[in-house]
Each structure stands twice: as structure tokens, then as C-alpha cells.
Amino acid sequence: FQSIYKVTLNNPDTNCSLQCDCPLSSNQTTDLQSSTSSAYEVSSSAINFVPPGSSSFSLDHYTASGRRTTLTRLGTDLATLSLKDSCPPESLMLKDWTNIRPVHSSCPAVFIIGARKGGTTSLYQYLSHHPDFEGIHLEDGPSAGETFHFSARYSTENWKTYASRFPKASVMTGDASVGNFINCNVPSRLFESCGNFSKVLILLRNPINRYVSNFLMRARFKKKHYSNNTGLSTVINLEIDSFYNTLLKKGVSLSLSPDKWEQFQCLYKPAENMLFEGLYYIHLMNWLCNYPGSNMLIINSEEFYKNTTFILQQVYQFLGLSPLSESSRELVTSFIFNKGGNRLLPHQMLLPNDRKKLSHIFRPFNNELFKLLEWNDVSW
Ligand SMILES: Nc1ncnc2c1ncn2[C@@H]1O[C@H](COP(=O)(O)OS(=O)(=O)O)[C@@H](OP(=O)(O)O)[C@H]1O
Structure with a gap:
């Protein structure tokens, strides 16, 4: 079976520990353990993790209903994240998803990052109808719903301007820039900027249909x-x-x-x-290795098109928004945006x-x- 593990590395010499949520299949446990035999250096905090003998290693099992839900399983087709060995365990283990503080205090709570032509405009628009979510629309194109392109190249100054566009009020707000899913520099930049604060929504559509639509x-x-x-x-x-x-x-x-x-x-x-x-x-693996999986919801676009109100409810739940009645959701989703x-x-x-x-x-x-x-x- 495949599961999510919480990995804790302890260095008794320095009394430091490093934790990360590491989705792995159970048969990788051995690999993971043997990979601790090399020394790890966490340059950001200058902690050295040394080979077994002086370091201990533990795995705690987390399930979907566990205390800290890393895995977000919604319905049957939504995000069930279980990372395979192709994601280097080292890169996951060196990340402390829990303790990193965002560099910036004002981050949009939601990023709809793609895929392009996956139904992102509709999702953003539907979300904007929730009383606790404020959609921000571009005044200068390309189209309503795609909001202030977050860039992996933003300097601190750029970021201030970017973030100032979003309301600081109690409502939730978000960015919907569909190029971010495929921009390999964005996940780490976003995590660096917003830490655990921002959640990411990804719509994946049959890539052939996506291609034609594009x-x-x-x-x-x-x-x-x-x-x-x-x-x-x-x-x-x-x-x-x-x-x-x-x-x-x-x-x-x-x-x-x-x-x-x-x-x-x-x-x-x-x-x-x-x-x-x-x-x-490829794009998803890059995100999973550089952004906490617990903050990502992956939606099958075809499922979104077919069961729109159901999926929308799951999205509210994932974002911590209050549920809306079936009839309100039907009203909200009655229009298809950006139809070819x-x-x-x-x-x-x-x-x-x-x-x-x-x-x-x-x-x-x-x-x-x-x-x-x-x-x-x-x-x-
Ligand atoms: N609710 C619903 N039901 C069925 N189909 C839907 C829905 N919402 C969006 N769509 C289809 O999604 C396509 C547009 O995707 P995007 O908004 O992500 O495009 S863009 O990247 O922002 O340009 C576009 O696909 P094509 O019509 O094939 O081009 C839309 O028709």
C-alpha cells in the first residue's frame, strides 16, 4: 500500500531535529532508512545530520483521517498523494515544511496554478462567488479571473507591489495564473515567499484535449x-x-x-x-518536491466539468471555506467560462x-x- 509518513531525523549530539511530511510507499521504508546512512547537511539552519549511531530515525504513519492530514483524499478521484521513489527522498527530507516562516506577511491564500485550459477561469470565478472569497480581476487583460501573475523572479520590492493588490480584509483571496504549474522555478519561490500559508489548486485535463483547446x-x-x-x-x-x-x-x-x-x-x-x-x-513531481503536498489539491478537470457542484464543495472544504447549499452552488456554476x-x-x-x-x-x-x-x- 501507499501512505504518507512523517519523517523525523534527530541528532542527539546537537539536540536538533528535522521533520517533514514524506509521502512514500511502504516498500521504500528500507531505502529511506539506508539513505540516512549518509550525512545530511541542512545548510539553511547549519544542522548536520550524521550517520546512524549518533542519529535516530523514526517514521510515523499518517492517514487521511489522522491528526495532521498530509493526504487530502476527496471523493475517489481527487488528490491522493503518494510519492514514488523517483522523487529523491533526500530533497524531501532536507525540507522542513512545518517550521519555515513566510518571508512575506501578505500572501494570497489560494493559487490556482493550472493547467492551462483545465477550467481554471471557471474555478476562479465560481470561488469568487463565495461570500468569504474575493476574486480580483485584471483590469488590463488577458481575461477576468487570471490575476496578477506571480513571478518566480519577483524581488522583494516587486513582491510588495504584487501583494498590495490583494485585500488585507478578512476575506480570502487568490491568484489564478495558469503558467505557474509548468514554471519550474515557481514552487520553491512560492514556498520561500509564503511558507505554509498559501494553498494550491491544480486542474488536470486529458492532455490531448488540453492541447487542442490551447x-x-x-x-x-x-x-x-x-x-x-x-x-x-x-x-x-x-x-x-x-x-x-x-x-x-x-x-x-x-x-x-x-x-x-x-x-x-x-x-x-x-x-x-x-x-x-x-x-x-514532470510538473507535478517538481511541485511535490518543492512545495508541501498537504497544501495542494489536484483535481481531474473532466470530473470538475461533470460534477461541478460536488467538486466545488470539496474545494471549499480544502480551503476552509464554509459550505454553500446545493442550489447556491448550482447557480454559481451555471456558466462555463472561457469556452472555446x-x-x-x-x-x-x-x-x-x-x-x-x-x-x-x-x-x-x-x-x-x-x-x-x-x-x-x-x-x-
Ligand atoms: N464547468 C465547465 N464544464 C465544462 N467545461 C468547462 C467548464 N469550465 C471550463 N471549461 C472548459 O475549460 C477550458 C478553459 O480552461 P481555462 O479557463 O483554464 O483556460 S485558460 O488557461 O485560462 O485560458 C475550456 O475548454 P474548451 O472549450 O475545450 O476550450 C472550457 O470550455
Whole structure:
């Protein structure tokens, strides 16, 4: 079975201890124990953890209903986080998720970080209708619901300006910048900035449907030299070429092995190649290794589209917002935001052969994702 463990490393010599929530499958316990035989240095606090003999090691089991819920299991399809061995235990163990103080005192409570075309605008809008949540809308585009792009590059000064846009009142507020899921620098930057305070919502949609929706948006808004005349098949084939070329140039194996997920990280400028955006497993692993899993809720977009009021209730619960009645939720969710066009031109349709090509790239990553999240009945 897979579970969440709380890991405590004690150094009796210095009387210091380090704790982190470490999601692992039970059969990794041995690996984890043996990995303590090397010395760990926590540079931020200058604590040295030394080999067994002078250090002790303990694992406490935490369940979904446990005292501190690391695992957020909502319904059957939502976030069940159980990290596999591909996430280096060291990086998790060196993180103290519990004691880090946010650098900034005013952080938005919620970040909807993606995936792009996953239904993020609707979710943000629906949340904004809750009496205790204040949505902030961009006045200068691109569209209501995508709010003040948090940047991994913000300096302290930038941060002050950014944070000052959010109300300090008792209401909850949030940011919905969909590029953050795939920006490999954001998780650690966000954690550094906001510590445990901010919660993260992630909507994951069938990556092929996400791809097509993204393409159609570019054509609709004539972004990146796209127009209504741009053919989907042409774009797919160009992007597949550029995808493999990027991997080649960076010396990454073309066998597309998801367990080498770290190799794929930071390989592209966010949003440049729509294929990279759909490799959710890579992006999620980066988040899980750099941001506390207990503060992340991962939602299957298709489930969100199908059972919107139910999922919305689960989101309220996760954020600590009071529940709303079924009828209020139905009212709130009656409009679909950011819907693409219904009538596609012939050259905008996905050909069976192109679907196969996309599926070939996404499948191994989807499979790892399903295992990680225990999404047993999802068939993208
Ligand atoms: N409630 C509900 N039910 C069904 N479908 C829904 C819903 N909310 C959003 N959507 C679909 O999500 C797509 C837009 O996603 P985003 O808002 O995340 O797009 S963006 O990244 O902010 O541009 C867009 O998909 P496409 O229509 O395929 O483009 C929306 O139709």
C-alpha cells in the first residue's frame, strides 16, 4: 500500500531535529532508512545530520483521517498523494515544511496554478462567488479571473507591489495564473515567499484535449502567429519535431522515461511548446518536491466539468471555506467560462493519426501520474 509518513531525523549530539511530511510507499521504508546512512547537511539552519549511531530515525504513519492530514483524499478521484521513489527522498527530507516562516506577511491564500485550459477561469470565478472569497480581476487583460501573475523572479520590492493588490480584509483571496504549474522555478519561490500559508489548486485535463483547446485559443486570439487558417496537424507535427530536437540538444534520452522526470524539467520557456505543458507528471513531481503536498489539491478537470457542484464543495472544504447549499452552488456554476468555439473548421480537427502521435508521447507520463494520484479509473 501507499501512505504518507512523517519523517523525523534527530541528532542527539546537537539536540536538533528535522521533520517533514514524506509521502512514500511502504516498500521504500528500507531505502529511506539506508539513505540516512549518509550525512545530511541542512545548510539553511547549519544542522548536520550524521550517520546512524549518533542519529535516530523514526517514521510515523499518517492517514487521511489522522491528526495532521498530509493526504487530502476527496471523493475517489481527487488528490491522493503518494510519492514514488523517483522523487529523491533526500530533497524531501532536507525540507522542513512545518517550521519555515513566510518571508512575506501578505500572501494570497489560494493559487490556482493550472493547467492551462483545465477550467481554471471557471474555478476562479465560481470561488469568487463565495461570500468569504474575493476574486480580483485584471483590469488590463488577458481575461477576468487570471490575476496578477506571480513571478518566480519577483524581488522583494516587486513582491510588495504584487501583494498590495490583494485585500488585507478578512476575506480570502487568490491568484489564478495558469503558467505557474509548468514554471519550474515557481514552487520553491512560492514556498520561500509564503511558507505554509498559501494553498494550491491544480486542474488536470486529458492532455490531448488540453492541447487542442490551447491550439484553438491561439488561433482564436491570433497568438504566436496563429490564425484561423493555421492547421492543427501542421502545428502538432512541428511541435513534435521541436520537442524531440529540444530533448536531443539537451542530451535527454528520447525514450521518454517518466522516472527520469528531473531531466525534463526546465527544458523550455513556459508556454512555448504545448506538448511540454501536457507532461503533467514532470510538473507535478517538481511541485511535490518543492512545495508541501498537504497544501495542494489536484483535481481531474473532466470530473470538475461533470460534477461541478460536488467538486466545488470539496474545494471549499480544502480551503476552509464554509459550505454553500446545493442550489447556491448550482447557480454559481451555471456558466462555463472561457469556452472555446463549437464550430471547428476542417483543418482545426484532430486527425486519428495525430491523436496517436500525441498519445504516444503523453501515455507513459499519464500512467505514472495515475499511479501517483491513484486515479485508477481515469483513461485519458
Ligand atoms: N464547468 C465547465 N464544464 C465544462 N467545461 C468547462 C467548464 N469550465 C471550463 N471549461 C472548459 O475549460 C477550458 C478553459 O480552461 P481555462 O479557463 O483554464 O483556460 S485558460 O488557461 O485560462 O485560458 C475550456 O475548454 P474548451 O472549450 O475545450 O476550450 C472550457 O470550455
